[in-house]
Amino acid sequence: MSSSKTYAPIAPHTVAFLGLGVMGYPMAGHLSRAGHRVTVYNRTAAKAQQWVAEHGGASAPTPREAAQGADIVFACVGNDDDLRSVVLGDQGAFAGMKPGAIFMDHTTASAEVARELGAQAEARGLAFIDAPVSGGNLGALNGVLTVMCGGPAAAFAKAQPVAMAFAKAVTLLGEQGAGQLAKMVNQIAIAGLVQGLSEAIAFGQRAGLDMKAVLEVIGKGAAQSWQMDNRGPTMVEDRFDFGFAVDWMRKDLGLCLEEARRNGARLPVTALVDQFYGDVQSMGGGRWDTSSLIRRLK
Incomplete structure (x- = not known):
């Protein structure tokens, strides 16, 4: 991790981190760097061992x-079902958490599952906070x-x-689900904006403009x-092999449309x-960045 992040002084906490994907791996790393005692779990154990190394x-x-023993988990x-699988059941996190411990979930999931798990946590003397993040992999790394x-x-x-170890802002917006x-x-907001930007750049290119100069x-x-x-700039260059994948955006927009x-x-x-x-997925772009919407207009 090449982040130059500075950490606010805070008493070390005993924490756990479940899920070491493109976001979780660096987020857990920041907690460790901030001085917290971190135990990690990942479905693929080799990834957890790599993180510990x-x-x-x-x-x-x-x-x-x-x-077990964590102040905050x-x-x-990935999604609602993945979340339930690490939280509930005999081997789920709730079964191991001490009374008064906090579960802070950074998965982008449904408001419904947040309320469901919040009620179950409360019944067990625990607290559940739904805490999805924005900023992508770069935000997590930095x-x-x-x-x-x-x-x-x-x-x-x-x-x-404690969460400020991997964040620039952590804000409470209401009850579970908020x-x-x-x-x-x-x-x-992003979906409509990226489509508008795609149309603008494609239009400018058809009109023969130097779009890098125009965007500046x-x-x-x-x-x-x-x-x-x-x-x-990367849309002008037709580069999409990075960033927040179209597959993930479709999952998120599915949640939006279902809630609507x-x-x-x-x-x-x-x-x-x-x-x-x-x-875009049909074009083979499931793992392209969301800005690849412009490819449809070429």
């Missing part, structure tokens, strides 16, 4: 064993993620300073966005962009 700490063969897995949280305020106050709903707002100019005005600054059906919100542009991402 790199960062110290310990690995455990089950979520339950990883969670962090998790970042320890500058934005974390959107839902859950009990007292538990959040204890977990927030973090996941805020992440959906984030993904809805309009990036100083009202059209400026993170996507324009960070993805505009439940709450009555209208998402016409999001539904359309979700179909466009389906086209």
